[in-house]
Amino acid sequence: MEIILCILKTFLLCAEKIFGLLTGEYTFPEFEIELEKLLKDLGKEICRIVLQELDEKIYKDKKERENWRVVQKDCERTITTKFGDVTYKRRYYEEKKTGEKAYLVDRAAGIQKYERIDVALKAEITDLSTMMSYEKSTQEIKRDGAECHISRQTVMNTLRKIDEIKTYGESAGKKRIKVLYIEADEDHIHYQNGKSGIVKLVYVHEGKRIAAKDRNELINPKYFSGVYDGERVEKLWEEVWEYIKNTYEEDQIERIYISGDGADWIKFGVKYLPNAIYVLDLYHLQKYITTALKDDKKLKRALWKEIFRGDKEKVIGILIQKYNEYEGEGDKNLVKKCINYIKNNWEGIYSYNLYKGEITGCSAESHVSHVLSERLSRGPLSWSKIGAHKMAQLRAVKASGISIKEMIIKQRFEDLKPVELPRTTLYKAKQQIKKINEKYGTIRDLPILLNKKTFTSMTIKSLLQQINI
Structure with missing residues (x-):
C-alpha cells in the first residue's frame, strides 16, 4: 500500500535529519523546522493518497456508484488543509437516469463544490476570528505552521458561510426547576x-x-x-x-x-x-x-x-x-x-x-x-x-x-458514511505489511540500521534504546 511506503520513506528522512543535528549540520531550532516540514509533507501526502484510494474504492464498488458512469478521469483538485495545499486526482461521474454530474469522492469526503479550504482548517480559522481580527487570524494560522495562502478576505468569507451553531444540544433529560x-x-x-x-x-x-x-x-x-x-x-x-x-x-x-x-x-x-x-x-x-x-x-x-x-x-x-x-x-x-x-x-x-x-x-x-x-x-x-x-x-x-471547532466539524460530517475500503484492497494492504515485517522485522531491522559501523546507525539505535523501541 502506497501510504506505508510513504511513512517508511519519511522515517528514513527523519533519521537523516537526526544525523545532521548530531554531526553539527543543524542547530536544534533548525532541526525542529526541518522536522516540522517533513511531517507536514507527510500529512499532505497521506491526505492525497487517502483521497485517491477512496476514489478508487468508489470506482471499483459497483453497488456504491450504481447508475453512475465515469465521464472523465484524473481530474485534479487542490484543497487547502492544515498541512498545506493537497492536490489529488479523481473521477468525474454522470448519473445515467438524471444526467446529474458529480465527483463522488468529494461527496464521500464531505468536500463541497467550489470549496477551496477544508472543513478542519475552516473550523480553526473561525475559532481564531472570534478572538482576534481577520488579519491577525491569518497571521496566527501561518505562525502555527500551516503552509497555506489565506487572506483576511478568506477569513471573512469563511465566517459568513459557517452554518448557524446552536448554543445547546439535544438534552438527555430535562431538568425540573422552579x-x-x-x-x-x-x-x-x-x-x-x-x-x-x-x-x-x-x-x-x-x-x-x-x-x-x-x-x-x-x-x-x-x-x-x-x-x-x-x-x-x-x-x-x-x-x-x-x-x-x-x-x-x-x-x-x-x-x-x-x-x-x-x-x-x-x-x-x-x-x-x-x-x-x-x-x-x-x-x-x-x-x-x-x-x-x-x-x-x-x-x-x-x-x-x-x-x-x-x-x-x-x-x-x-x-x-x-x-x-x-x-x-x-x-x-x-x-x-x-x-x-x-x-x-x-x-x-x-x-x-x-x-x-x-x-x-x-x-x-x-x-x-x-x-x-x-x-x-x-x-x-x-x-x-x-x-x-x-x-x-x-x-x-x-x-x-x-x-466552535468541534461543532463546525460535526455539522459537516454527521451525515457522512464511514469510509470502508473494499476487502480486496484491505487484504492486499495486510499482505504488504506482512511482507515488510518478514523482510525487515521491527524498526531496528530497517536497512539503514543494519550497518553497525556507521555513525548514523549507531546514533539512531542509541535514540531507539532510550525510548525503549
Whole structure:
C-alpha cells in the first residue's frame, strides 16, 4: 500500500535529519523546522493518497456508484488543509437516469463544490476570528505552521458561510426547576456604511453561586446574540424559548425573571415567554438618579428608600421636589427624564418589592463587555450586518462553553458514511505489511540500521534504546 511506503520513506528522512543535528549540520531550532516540514509533507501526502484510494474504492464498488458512469478521469483538485495545499486526482461521474454530474469522492469526503479550504482548517480559522481580527487570524494560522495562502478576505468569507451553531444540544433529560433568570443588554457597533447598529445579548441561567475568590458566577449560563432588528427580535426570543423547552420541564417553571434596562425589545421578551416577570436593572436606574440628583446624597438615600418600599407616589414626589429646586432648564430636563424612566419601568422596579428573596441582580453590562465588546466594538472596527450577526452568534457559542471547532466539524460530517475500503484492497494492504515485517522485522531491522559501523546507525539505535523501541 502506497501510504506505508510513504511513512517508511519519511522515517528514513527523519533519521537523516537526526544525523545532521548530531554531526553539527543543524542547530536544534533548525532541526525542529526541518522536522516540522517533513511531517507536514507527510500529512499532505497521506491526505492525497487517502483521497485517491477512496476514489478508487468508489470506482471499483459497483453497488456504491450504481447508475453512475465515469465521464472523465484524473481530474485534479487542490484543497487547502492544515498541512498545506493537497492536490489529488479523481473521477468525474454522470448519473445515467438524471444526467446529474458529480465527483463522488468529494461527496464521500464531505468536500463541497467550489470549496477551496477544508472543513478542519475552516473550523480553526473561525475559532481564531472570534478572538482576534481577520488579519491577525491569518497571521496566527501561518505562525502555527500551516503552509497555506489565506487572506483576511478568506477569513471573512469563511465566517459568513459557517452554518448557524446552536448554543445547546439535544438534552438527555430535562431538568425540573422552579425559577429561571434571563438577563439582556446590547452593544453598539459601527457599520461599514457609516451608520451605527445594535447587537443584542440574552443569557439564561439558574441563579448565582460563590466561586473562587468570593466572586459570583452564573449557574449553567447559555448565551444568545446577534443583530435582531425590528420584527426579527421575535426570532431571538424564539431561540431562547426553544432552549428553555429543550432543557427544562416547562410546566415546572413558576417564574422567569427577565432583567434589563427597559428597552422595548427586552420587554417584548416578557410578553413572549410564559410566567415572565420584568425586573429593571438597577445599574441603569442608578445612572438616571445620579444624573438627576447629582451630589445630593440625602435626597438620594430618601429616594432609594421609597423605591425599595414600592411607593411610587413618594418616589415621584421627591424628584418633583428636586425639579422645583433647579433653576436651569438643562437640570430640569434631566429630572424629567428620570421621572419618565421610572414611570415607564415601574413594573420592573416594583418587582424588587414583590420578589426580593429571589431576585439575584443583573450583571448584563459586564457580560456585554466580555462577550461582545471585546471583539465587536472596541477599537476602530466596522462591520457589515451579516458579519456582525455571525460574529455575535459565535461569541455567544464560545461563551456558552461550546467548542466552535468541534461543532463546525460535526455539522459537516454527521451525515457522512464511514469510509470502508473494499476487502480486496484491505487484504492486499495486510499482505504488504506482512511482507515488510518478514523482510525487515521491527524498526531496528530497517536497512539503514543494519550497518553497525556507521555513525548514523549507531546514533539512531542509541535514540531507539532510550525510548525503549
